[in-house]
Amino acid sequence: xKKQKEIVMSGIRPTGFLHLGNYFGALxxxxxxxxxxxxxxxxxxxxxLTTHPxxxxxxxxxxxxxxxxxxxxxxxxxxxxxxQSHIYETSELYxxxxxxxxxxxxxxxxxxxxxxxxxxxxxxxxLLTYPVLQTADIIxxxxxxxxxxxxxxxxxxxxxxxxxxxxHRYGEVFPEPKAFNYGSExxxxxxxxxAGKMSKSENQYATLYLADDDEAxxxxxxxxxxxxxxxxxxxxxPEYIENIFLLMRLVCDDSIVQKFDQEYNNCKIRYGDLKxxxxxxxxxxxxxxxxxxxxxxxxxxxxxxxxxQGAEKARKSAKxxxxxxxxxxxxxxx
Ligand code: TRP
Numbered sequence: 001x002k003k004q005k006e007i008v009m010s011g012i013r014p015t016g017f018l019h020l021g022n023y024f025g026a027l028x029x030x031x032x033x034x035x036x037x038x039x040x041x042x043x044x045x046x047x048x049l050t051t052h053p054x055x056x057x058x059x060x061x062x063x064x065x066x067x068x069x070x071x072x073x074x075x076x077x078x079x080x081x082x083x084q085s086h087i088y089e090t091s092e093l094y095x096x097x098x099x100x101x102x103x104x105x106x107x108x109x110x111x112x113x114x115x116x117x118x119x120x121x122x123x124x125x126x127l128l129t130y131p132v133l134q135t136a137d138i139i140x141x142x143x144x145x146x147x148x149x150x151x152x153x154x155x156x157x158x159x160x161x162x163x164x165x166x167x168h169r170y171g172e173v174f175p176e177p178k179a180f181n182y183g184s185e186x187x188x189x190x191x192x193x194x195a196g197k198m199s200k201s202e203n204q205y206a207t208l209y210l211a212d213d214d215e216a217x218x219x220x221x222x223x224x225x226x227x228x229x230x231x232x233x234x235x236x237x238p239e240y241i242e243n244i245f246l247l248m249r250l251v252c253d254d255s256i257v258q259k260f261d262q263e264y265n266n267c268k269i270r271y272g273d274l275k276x277x278x279x280x281x282x283x284x285x286x287x288x289x290x291x292x293x294x295x296x297x298x299x300x301x302x303x304x305x306x307x308x309q310g311a312e313k314a315r316k317s318a319k320x321x322x323x324x325x326x327x328x329x330x331x332x333x334x
């Protein structure tokens with residue numbers, strides 16, 4: 001008999017405009033996983049309601065993030081790619097899980113405290129129970145592997161607590177979900193100003209977005225921080241130079257990186273040439289993705305079809321789980 005593939009589930013926030021960090025940190029992993037596991041990837045549109053988004057913007061962001069994921073290589077035929085709000089079973093499971101989630105632990109969550117600080121006038125119950133909804137997303141498919149970044153570790157720990165409480169009270173229905181990454185280290189994509197990582201919200205001029213046009217890419221790369229170059233052979237690279245080499249390793253040929261590395265070590269490096277090379281290779285890398293995104297966004301019928309197909313797959317798995325859940329809780333009277 002064929003071995004059942006392990007189940008992978010992750011949520012993508014519809015905040016629009018993915019950047020190079022999202023690509024190498026998350027998307028590349030998703031694309032790799034789709035061949036090895038049974039994958040559910042969902043646009044977390046319900047979660048985004050906690051911050052009361054503008055209705056029109058919500059739609060644009062959801063469609064863009066879908067298109068960007070497909071353009072980067074997620075195959076809607078292989079995975080279930082769907083919108084959270086299309087699966088009503090999620091809300092039902094969320095309700096049951098809320099009975100097992102305590103006010104104290106929810107209030108202690110780092111992301112809740114951070115959001116409460118940022119939006120003191122809108123500390124709604126949805127914000128408080130955000131990790132409960134996230135748990136519902138995951139265990140609705142009885143998934144055990146969740147590809148997420150470090151910032152989601154606490155939510156996953158809470159998910160495991162809720163799962164254990166459920167299983168203890170009602171019988172074993174759910175596996176414990178755990179964070180998943182290929183390899184031990186996450187690929188960090190440094191920003192172009194030599195400080196920190198590329199980011200959706202901070203310093204747009206030092207972040208390369210998949211939607212940037214060729215000129216914007218060139219401009220941002222050429223502005224990256226450098227200096228007059230080393231004067232002592234084989235000296236260590238300052239962090240902002242190391243970061244530029246890191247970016248080169250992501251998109252340039254090995255031989256090119258080696259060439260510049262040697263020049264650096266011989267104190268012959270010309271940062272203008274290096275940045276020109278990096279800019280052109282970035283353009284080569286990003287422009288086909290950008291064009292694909294625009295092509296997909298121009299085809300509403302296709303996007304609708306992807307969403308429906310994804311929802312159908314997700315619903316099927318959700319229905320099976322919810323039968324087990326209602327039975328376990330005792331909500332079946334005949
Ligand atoms: N909270 C996640 C984030 O901020 C998004 C998310 C929602 C998610 N539901 C999920 C991630 C389920 C993993 C699994 O990025």
